[in-house]
Amino acid sequence: MAQATICEIDLQDYLYEMESFHGGRSPGMVLGGFMVDRAMRELGPVEHLNVVCETVMCLPDAVQLLTGCTAGNGYLQVMDWGKYALTAYDRISLNGVRVWLDMDGVAQTDLIKKWYTRTGEPREKPEFTELAKEIVEHAGILLASRPVTLPKQLKRKRPVMTALCPACGESYPADLGDKCPGCSGQAYYE
Ligand SMILES: [Zn+2]
Numbered sequence: 001m002a003q004a005t006i007c008e009i010d011l012q013d014y015l016y017e018m019e020s021f022h023g024g025r026s027p028g029m030v031l032g033g034f035m036v037d038r039a040m041r042e043l044g045p046v047e048h049l050n051v052v053c054e055t056v057m058c059l060p061d062a063v064q065l066l067t068g069c070t071a072g073n074g075y076l077q078v079m080d081w082g083k084y085a086l087t088a089y090d091r092i093s094l095n096g097v098r099v100w101l102d103m104d105g106v107a108q109t110d111l112i113k114k115w116y117t118r119t120g121e122p123r124e125k126p127e128f129t130e131l132a133k134e135i136v137e138h139a140g141i142l143l144a145s146r147p148v149t150l151p152k153q154l155k156r157k158r159p160v161m162t163a164l165c166p167a168c169g170e171s172y173p174a175d176l177g178d179k180c181p182g183c184s185g186q187a188y189y190e
Contacts, residue, residue, distance in 0.1 A: 002136050006033040007040055007066045011136065014066075021065045025128045027115055027135060028058025031084070034139040035059065035099045036066045039088040042097040042145055046090035050075045052154060054083040054100075077154045084116075091153040098148045105141035109134055112142070 006014040018029045039051075051069045053059045053076065060071065060078050063086065069075035075091075089096025106113050111131045114120040135142070163174035167183035177184055 003034070003037075003139055006037045009066075015132070017065060018062075022058070022061045025132075026058050026061075027112075027126075027128065027131045028084075029062050029065075030132045030135045031101070031142065032059040032062025032086075033066065034135070035084075035086055035101075035143060036062050036088070038143050038145055039086060039097050039099045040067070042099075042147075043088050043090075046093070048091045048093075050077070050089055050091040050096075050153065050155065052077045052079065052087045052089075054079050054081040054085040056080050057082075059084065059086060074155045087148055087150075089148070089150055091155065094150045094153065096148050096150060097145055099143055099145040102142060102144040105138065105143070108141060109138055112138065 004011050009017075014033050015025075015030070018033070019025055022029050036051075043049075049067060049069055051063045051067060053063060056078055060076060063076055064070045067076075067088075071078065083100070085098060085100035087096050087098040101116070106116055111126040111134045115126050115131055161174040162171045164170070165172050165180035165183055167179050170180060170182075172180035181187075182189075
């Protein structure tokens with residue numbers, strides 16, 4: 001029987017909240033909800049929850065909607081690895097659970113496989129309702145997980161010294177080098 005709740009929220013309520021929080025109906029958010037649910041159930045209650053997402057797509061929003069971990073409070077770290085995986089861990093004990101998309105499970109599906117591996121004709125992009133239904137029905141075989149330990153917590157423990165960048169005059173963390181990242185060739189703007 002398909003799972004009816006996500007992190008103790010009724011599945012229908014989650015789908016509704018997902019749409020308003022994420023700004024649209026997203027298969028990645030549906031899948032992400034099950035990933036967060038699985039990680040939290042296997043990790044059990046922890047006092048100092050942190051989450052690491054290994055993709056910038058959709059998954060961070062599922063974490064922010066379902067846990068107290070956000071990009072702004074620093075308890076959610078987002079890596080741009082393009083992997084549909086996350087780790088929930090206690091930042092004091094450093095013990096956690098990593099959950100990832102099991103491609104053997106994906107291979108047993110129809111729409112999910114087309115959507116996730118971007119196969120099939122571009123025109124026949126699966127319709128959301130059908131795809132979401134398949135995700136809900138196959139949630140049990142789509143995910144894999146295992147306990148992990150982190151060598152250190154990913155959130156900066158204490159504020160670092162700041163310096164004034166000699167090139168732009170703005171303040172930045174002094175441990176990043178002689179100039180701010182923007183003036184050291186990493187600017188994302190022109
Ligand atoms: Zn600068």
